Amino acid sequence: DSGVTQTPKHLITATGQRVTLRCSPRSGDLSVYWYQQSLDQGLQFLIQYYNGEERAKGNILERFSAQQFPDLHSELNLSSLELGDSALYFCASSVGQGNEQYFGPGTRLTVT
Amino acid sequence: LAKTTQPISMDSYEGQEVNITCSHNNIATNDYITWYQQFPSQGPRFIIQGYKTKVTNEVASLFIPADRKSSTLSLPRVSLSDTAVYYCLVGDSSNTGKLIFGQGTTLQVKP
Numbered sequence: 485d486s487g488v489t490q491t492p493k494h495l496i497t498a499t500g501q502r503v504t505l506r507c508s509p510r511s512g513d514l515s516v517y518w519y520q521q522s523l524d525q526g527l528q529f530l531i532q533y534y535n536g537e538e539r540a541k542g543n544i545l546e547r548f549s550a551q552q553f554p555d556l557h558s559e560l561n562l563s564s565l566e567l568g569d570s571a572l573y574f575c576a577s578s579v580g581q582g583n584e585q586y587f588g589p590g591t592r593l594t595v596t
Numbered sequence: 597l598a599k600t601t602q603p604i605s606m607d608s609y610e611g612q613e614v615n616i617t618c619s620h621n622n623i624a625t626n627d628y629i630t631w632y633q634q635f636p637s638q639g640p641r642f643i644i645q646g647y648k649t650k651v652t653n654e655v656a657s658l659f660i661p662a663d664r665k666s667s668t669l670s671l672p673r674v675s676l677s678d679t680a681v682y683y684c685l686v687g688d689s690s691n692t693g694k695l696i697f698g699q700g701t702t703l704q705v706k707p
Contacts (some may be wrong), residue, residue: 486639511675517695524620527683527697528642540693577669587639 487511488588490575492594496594505591509556509577515539517551517578517585522571533558533583542566565595598622598688600698606654607704614671614705616682621665624687627658627672634681634700643669643682671703680707 489512490500496502509516517532533552545549547565552558562569572592576585601619608614620629628647632640637680646658648665671678681700683695688694 486641488639519697526699529695529697532693540695542694551642576639582687584630584645585640585661586630587641590637590639 486586498533505560507558507575513577517576519574520571544584570595598696602698602701605702616701617668618684619666622689624691625690627687630685631669632683674705
């Protein structure tokens with residue numbers, strides 16, 4: 485158990501819908517990272533927050549957004565969902581920036 | 597933009613040493629190079645991290661040459677439980693904090 489929790493574990497929704505994925509980092513970690521893992525694209529970095537502020541952006545679509553709240557939990561919002569958004573979404577946390585990351589169990593999103 | 601290359605798969609036998617190399621040009625100058633292990637339906641798990649030369653911990657060693665254009669993860673005496681996918685993670689040369697995972701190397705350990 486990494487100490488990082490993600491909810492929900494599974495999510496099935498229809499194209500065009502909007503969903504919110506939630507992540508609680510390990511106690512004491514200030515950085516939260518979001519990744520997408522699909523069979524054709526592998527592990528893709530989406531975005532990183534540090535102590536509530538956005539610090540780095542990867543290949544995150546404009547339809548996706550994220551935020552980190554004062555209690556350090558984070559949410560990833562995916563809107564106007566397309567079939568190609570079906571993937572595993574991982575959240576990870578670390579103490580600071582550049583430190584080892586601890587990954588959550590992931591949320592499996594299926595868009596039908 | 598950083599580009600990473602890893603072998604897609606490798607086979608080994610129990611008790612052997614396994615070396616997995618990740619080629620990564622144009623990486624961030626100040627970031628660590630990190631390796632992760634992933635089992636099916638689980639999140640990646642940290643193995644080892646380094647900046648230059650050699651780093652060793654209780655499970656692996658990491659070799660990074662001076663030019664930092666590659667890194668080699670060394671797993672001593674692998675067992676069946678080391679069968680997994682191994683990824684390198686580097687920072688992009690833009691030094692904006694963007695992170696890039698390698699494509700992953702599937703290691704199959706045979707008895």
